[in-house]
Amino acid sequence: MKNLQTLKLNASSIGSAAPRSVEPAKGTEPTPAQKMDVVAEAAPSAPRPVRAPARDLLKRLIALAAVQLAGTLAAVAATGSVHNTIFRIAIAGLALTMAALVAIESLAPRRQKAATTAVAPRPAKKGLNKTRVALLFMMAIGFATYFGGGGTFSSFTAQTGNPNETIASGSLLLQNTFNANPVCESKSGAANDNVNFNCNTLFAFGTYGNLQPGVYAGSTAALTLTNSGTLDAAKVYMFAPYSNGVLSSWTLTGGNVTQLTLSTSGGPNGLEGSISNGDTIVVTYSGTSQSFTANGSTAAGATTVNVNAAAPTGAIAAGATVEDTSSDTGAANTNCYDTQITNLGFNPTTNNPLCSTAMLLVQETTGGKHYCWWGSGAASANGMCDLPVSVVPSGLSANTTIAAGTYTIGTAGGLNGNIKSGDHIAFTEAGNQAWCTASADYYAGATSIVLTSTCGTSYGANNVYDNSATITDLTSLQRVASDGTHSISQFDQNAKTTSHIELTPVTANGTAPLAAIDLAHGASRNFIIGIVIPGPASAQNTIQALKSTFGMSWQLSQ
Amino acid sequence: MSSRTIKKLLLSLIVVGILSTFTVGGTYAIFNGQTNNSNQTFQSGSMVMTNTVNGGTCYSDAVPANLNVNATCTTLFSTGQLYPITTATPPTLPQTTVAYADVAIASAALDAGSNPINSTLDSTLSAYMPKCDASNTAGATVTGLTNPCCPGDAFGANVLPGTNNPCPTGSLDFFIQEYTTSGFTTPKTSCVFPVSAVATCTFQDDELGSFFGQYHASSNTLSLGTLTHGTTRYFRIAVAEPIDAGNGLQGETATLSLVWHMQ
Secondary structure (H helix, E strand, O other): OHHHHHHHOOHHHHHHHOOOOOOOOOOOOOOHHHHHHHHHHOOOOOOOOOOOOHHHHHHHHHHHHHHHHHHHHHHHHHOOOOOOHHHHHHHHHHHHHHHHHHHHHHHOOOOOOOOOOOOOOOOOOOOOOHHHHHHHHHHHHHHHHHHHOOOOOOOOOOOOOOOOOOOOOOOOOEEEEEOOOOOEEHHHOOOOOOEEOOOOOOOOOOOOOEEEOOEOOOOEEEEEEEEOOOOOEOEEEEEEOOEEEEEEEEEEEOOEEEEEEEOOOOOOOOOEOOEOOOOEEEEEEOOEEEEEEEOOOEOOOOOEEEEEEEOOOOOOOOOOEEEEOOOOOOHHHOOOEEEEOOOOOOOOOOOOHHHHHOEEEEEEOHHHOOEEEEOOOOOOOOOOOOOOOEEOEEOOOOOEOOOOEEEEEOOOOOOOOOEOOOOEEEEEEOOEEEEEEEOOOEOOOOOEEEEEEEEEEEEOOOOOEOOOOEEEEHHHHHHHHHOOOOEHHHHHHHOEHHHOEEOOOOOEOOEOOOOOOOEOOOOEEEEEEEEEOOOOOOOOHHHOOEEEEEEEEEEEEO | OOHHHHHHHHHHHHHHHHHHHHHHOOOOOOOEEEEEEEEEEEEEOOOOOEEEEOOEEEEOOOOHHHOOOOOOOOOOOOOOOOOEOOOOOOOOOOOOOOEEEEEEEEOEEEOOOOOEEEOOOOEEEEEEEEEEEEEEOOOOOOOOOOOOOOOOOOOEOOOOOOOOOOOOOOOOEEEEEEEOOOOOOOEOOOEOEOOEOOOOOOOOOOHHHHHHHHOOEOOEOEEEEEEOOOOEEEEEEEEEEOOOOOHHHOOEEEEEEEEEEEO
């Protein structure tokens, strides 16, 4: 019964074509659905209609299924989603074949089977009647005409053609520009995969001098990301790369890869980060990837990585990216790594202490609208990271006393950080420090600030300042010092490749709602990136004379 | 065409349909572009110190476990018995009437491999006296019982002038004079302590108590100004019995420590 009921679902569409062995009595014509029940439950003593052999029923159903298949394919093609000529012709052929099968099966002579019991002479089983066959043929021809090219039966024709139709895929290309350095293009990456690990360093060794805790050295970089492709980017991501390097070559032993040699140029200088034994090492080139398993640990900066022997499976070439996808899980295996500038005996690099101490701040400034994406102050309402300032004044005469008033910033580019309303702004010069209170919010780039009369003297005197003074934001430095969650090491662990930060468009200071497009083609977004070593009260001698090396990644995606 | 064959045909079509379902998902391309700013580097500076006095040299980083603190540098002076001076003008060397210690403080040290290194950071140099213990001089026939560090305070180890700050009068004379070179001959333009615009320091009453009273804690030190990385500054520390020393200072000993701090 279940099978019959299942078949009934098709009855409405096939009823007119279904052959009937015996005409039911007049006035008791069942509906198609009812008909099946009658067939199954008729009393054996009554003159029972002769049932069609199961084989015939199966054939009819197959024929109808074939017709339905052809119809389904026609419907799919009619949606316009199929433009392949071969496919259309194939459907036409299929439709005609189905029609021929129907005709053969319908018009073929039926074999009679001997009755096993005495029953009324059964009329010879009829095939489809001619009218039905004709209708099926017409249907098949209709399919063939639809797919085979309508209009060919007309004597008069008119036709226009649009030749040379072409379709082109768009592109998502990312330009990465740091300060006034040359543009770095994603398409120029050695990995030949629209991934470029060789963009300019934002923070170069020595550029900002030797940093010390609690003293902001203006260590910021201005970064511009541009979608230079032809497609809008639905997503813009910022994330920390894994421990990575650029493949120079690999060593084959018995046909198996056993060692990866990393380049010292064209991207990270050797291995950026470290690798632990058993880590998964993914090598990617031009869309082809192969995974290996690290055989032993590899120190940061090394140029060879031993892997368990594995046969090469794809076309990997020099320039491929080498990533340890098991990294960025703890302070010891982050992309950021420390090395000693000088071995002082008390400044070990175990667990990368400088990476774990130095704070990273990423603030967007696109179109004068600010948003703090990472760092102390992240997602603050006014869009400010606690990016300290370190600038000089201009226009101060000798022996100026710091008091309420307007002060002009003498540093080119204005403020190199933010000042929040109410912050204590200090002037420091020759062993003297005096401060007053900021009257309003001032964003990076501001060229003057207004201070209120809430002032004080930290040490020394307050009548000794001139344009040699250094202006800093004492409160901002305190906020950074009390923030324990935005070190570079924490960026590596919490914003790594698999947990990237989507940079949604900034619509107002501190507001970056979800949007369909994060970066339209041809558009750019601007960021300030800062590094600060906070200065808590306790000594931080263990991070003396260390160098941290790290990377930052930016991605456009559909 | 047998029904079995047709069934197989239909089943194969179903399989094809299922395969299509699974493979179509992988045929949609995802375009992306990625740039990476590798090799970002920054470095922390270093601040190490060398303390040279009386021919002895010690380095702040001598013992790694002490994290750049060395509390075992050479003793400044260990005098014989001092007598009240007769003039406030410091005597020239050689002399035996006062206690002198010529100290060179350098922003440099040795690395872990004993190679000379300079600090890379400028610092602010400061000094403080965490300890000035009073005791009776061993073998003294007379003891005046005045605390030479901070009169009125108890004798003994580690007594700080917490309740006597500033210390009352009656302590020893004390000054810190800075010189321009290692020859300790040309004073800088002002006396470091007692703070004076006059270049040459002089012995003045009660100044040991004044210094100990004010600068005995690491949180309150005497700022000596900037010590540029890699440079050396030269200080003479002087202690004397006051010209008008009272008998209370007879037979008493002051044992003091002086800490030099870079920050």
